Amino acid sequence: MARTVGSVGAETAKRVLKEALRLFAREGYAAVSMRQIAGKCGLQAGALYNHFPTxxxxxxxxxxxxxxxxxxxxxxxxxxxxxxxxxxxxxxxxxxxxxxxxxxxxxxxxxxxxxxxxxxxxxxxxxxxxxxxxxxxxxxxxxxxxxxxxxxxxxxxxxxxxxxxxxxxxxxxxxxxxxxxxxxxxxxxxxxxxxxxxxxxxxxxxxxxxx
Amino acid sequence: MARTVGSVGAETAKRVLKEALRLFAREGYAAVSMRQIAGKCGLQAGALYNHFPTxxxxxxxxxxxxxxxxxxxxxxxxxxxxxxxxxxxxxxxxxxxxxxxxxxxxxxxxxxxxxxxxxxxxxxxxxxxxxxxxxxxxxxxxxxxxxxxxxxxxxxxxxxxxxxxxxxxxxxxxxxxxxxxxxxxxxxxxxxxxxxxxxxxxxxxxxxxxx
DNA sequence: GTCTATAGATGGATAGAC
DNA sequence: GTCTATCCATCTATAGAC
Missing domain, CATH: 1.10.357.10 (Tetracycline Repressor, domain 2)
Known part of the structure; x- marks a missing residue:
């Protein structure tokens, strides 16, 4: 859903999902920030929005x-x-x-x-x-x-x-x-x-x- | 824990617990704000800190x-x-x-x-x-x-x-x-x-x- | 014991350069 | 596609008047 096409983008999106999964499971969705997720992926927060709208x-x-x-x-x-x-x-x-x-x-x-x-x-x-x-x-x-x-x-x-x-x-x-x-x-x-x-x-x- | 003594204060503390319970159950601890809890109790956020330190x-x-x-x-x-x-x-x-x-x-x-x-x-x-x-x-x-x-x-x-x-x-x-x-x-x-x-x-x- | 006001931090999301 | 910078909203908690 709302993933950018292209192999590199798809890889990054997968990485985002993987790290978000771990963080959400450990701390809860509401307690996790986009900055945290981005940090685990080696990205800045803004970059996440190339892969997921929200x-x-x-x-x-x-x-x-x-x-x-x-x-x-x-x-x-x-x-x-x-x-x-x-x-x-x-x-x-x-x-x-x-x-x-x-x-x-x-x-x-x-x-x-x-x-x-x-x-x-x-x-x-x-x-x-x-x-x-x-x-x-x-x-x-x-x-x-x-x-x-x-x-x-x-x-x-x-x-x-x-x-x-x-x-x-x-x-x-x-x-x-x-x-x-x-x-x-x-x-x-x-x-x-x-x-x-x-x-x-x-x-x-x-x-x-x-x- | 950390309740103010006195009957009125105790009543308010109970009310806070009751409303916090409902909100936490519905939306999750991290997603609920002190303002929301206070609002349900007919209070301003600052007043909660007379009953609970955090x-x-x-x-x-x-x-x-x-x-x-x-x-x-x-x-x-x-x-x-x-x-x-x-x-x-x-x-x-x-x-x-x-x-x-x-x-x-x-x-x-x-x-x-x-x-x-x-x-x-x-x-x-x-x-x-x-x-x-x-x-x-x-x-x-x-x-x-x-x-x-x-x-x-x-x-x-x-x-x-x-x-x-x-x-x-x-x-x-x-x-x-x-x-x-x-x-x-x-x-x-x-x-x-x-x-x-x-x-x-x-x-x-x-x-x-x-x- | 509650109010108003605010400090100080952090949140989601966006804009524009590269 | 990622960066930096930032907007604007919201958060917890505190300060001081009443």
Whole structure:
């Protein structure tokens, strides 16, 4: 959006987005100045306006790009015939993707209120589109008799919330590997939808988590 | 903290906190000015400094007060001999309390990064103290053989995240009452810890949630 | 305890030289 | 496409009158 064409300009715009992402995630959109962003890019503040018309445009680009990438990445995930496999795949995908992009995830949630009204709608649409994927899986499982679920929309939100919550405590080099965390969550989610099949064992040490 | 004594002053300070809470929750700490807060209180900006030395002090007071109130309210909750009852009570308490104080909850999580270093430590301690309550319940249940849990700390964080997530979609007048939502979550959480006892039935209509 | 007024800093965004 | 310089608005916090 509003990027200058040409390879050099495109490179600079990418750099701006990258640095703005880090700063917004750490300090919050409102607390970050265009001068700060420019400084991290080795530019003067005025130069940013060759690439983005406003600070708001940078935020919007970050949020839209993140959500579109998330959806695209999930779309590239292999299909699964059984609802159980689809649910496991969704969970593993969600956790791994979110751990991999903590700053994007953080911003996409925390800075919603700083999106101007015109930008908010499309972003919310993308969020809901992703949530609908999980609801579809749950509904299929209910229809096939694989899952026992009181309330599909509530359960979908609960599952997404608990998985996204991993980002608040996960640290690289901690007690559990990403794969182990995925497995713990898959087991919890299976239990949640009425399936007691345990996936292969995982860490038995029960210690404090690296919060 | 740094409140002026005297009944009139205390009333004004409360008013300031109340309006600051609403504004911070809606627009974010960094995006709200002292003038805005003063305006909502029918004051001029300078008058705020009779009650709080800095804007930061207002934020800190809001966060500390919220977490202390949360812990105090949970402490007043009746004790339960069985881990299952304790877990249900914790879940119902958490959901109802969080739905009742959405702005406090929102700020206590979102504005952590805007707390100055000296203020962050005590706030994090309070958060962890609350999380420890749930871990204690889970450990008791594992010890008594009531619960089957892969990883207590991870499960505790998952449960807290899924419950707190209710605040992102709950709206008064929506499809489900608070009590119904509590029950759905209690059932999910029971399944999560390996107990299949269902609590009394709840809404059967399976429709979209009022997100 | 609140007011007006203001200091002093910093913000987003623009203009024009190169 | 980036620079310097700057406009103008707004910010936190303070000073002093009442």
């Amino acid at each position: 600070k708001q445009a940078i935020l919007n680009e970050l949020m839209v790009t993140h959500l579109e990438s998330l959806l695209a990445a999930y779309d590239e995930t292999p299909d699964h015939a059984s609802p159980l496999d689809a649910l496991e795949a969704f969970a593993r995908f969600h956790i791994a993707y979110h751990i991999d992009k903590p700053e994007e995830v953080f911003i996409a949630y925390m800075e919603l209120r700083n999106l101007e009204t015109g930008n908010l709608g499309p972003v919310m649409k993308l969020r809901q589109q992703y949530e609908r994927c999980l609801r579809g899986i749950l509904r299929n499982g209910v229809a096939s008799g694989d899952f026992e679920i009181d309330d599909v929309p509530v359960t979908a939100m609960a599952i997404i919330s608990m998985m996204t919550g991993v980002n608040t405590w996960f640290r690289y080099g901690g007690r559990l590997s990403i794969r182990e965390i995925e497995t713990i969550y898959v087991n919890m989610i299976f239990a949640l939808v009425g399936k007691n099949d345990q996936r292969m064992g995982n860490s038995t040490e029960e210690e404090r988590v690296n919060v | 804007k930061q002090a207002i934020l800190n007071e809001l966060m500390v007060t919220h977490l202390e109130s949360l812990l105090a309210a949970y402490d007043e909750t009746p004790d339960h001999a069985s881990p299952l009852d304790a877990l249900e009570a914790f879940a119902r308490f958490h959901i109802a309390y969080h739905i009742d104080k959405p702005e406090e909850v929102f700020i206590a999580y979102m504005e952590l990064r805007n707390l100055e270093t000296g203020n962050l430590g005590p706030v994090m301690k309070l958060r962890q103290q609350y999380e420890r309550c749930l871990r204690g319940i889970l450990r008791n249940g594992v010890a008594s053989g009531d619960f089957e849990i892969d990883d207590v700390p991870v499960t505790a964080m998952a449960i807290i995240s899924m419950m707190t997530g209710v605040n992102t979609w709950f709206r008064y007048g929506g499809r489900l009452s608070i009590r119904e939502i509590e029950t759905i979550y209690v059932n999910m959480i029971f399944a999560l810890v390996g107990k299949n006892d269902q609590r009394m039935g709840n809404s059967t209509e399976e429709e979209r949630v009022n997100v």
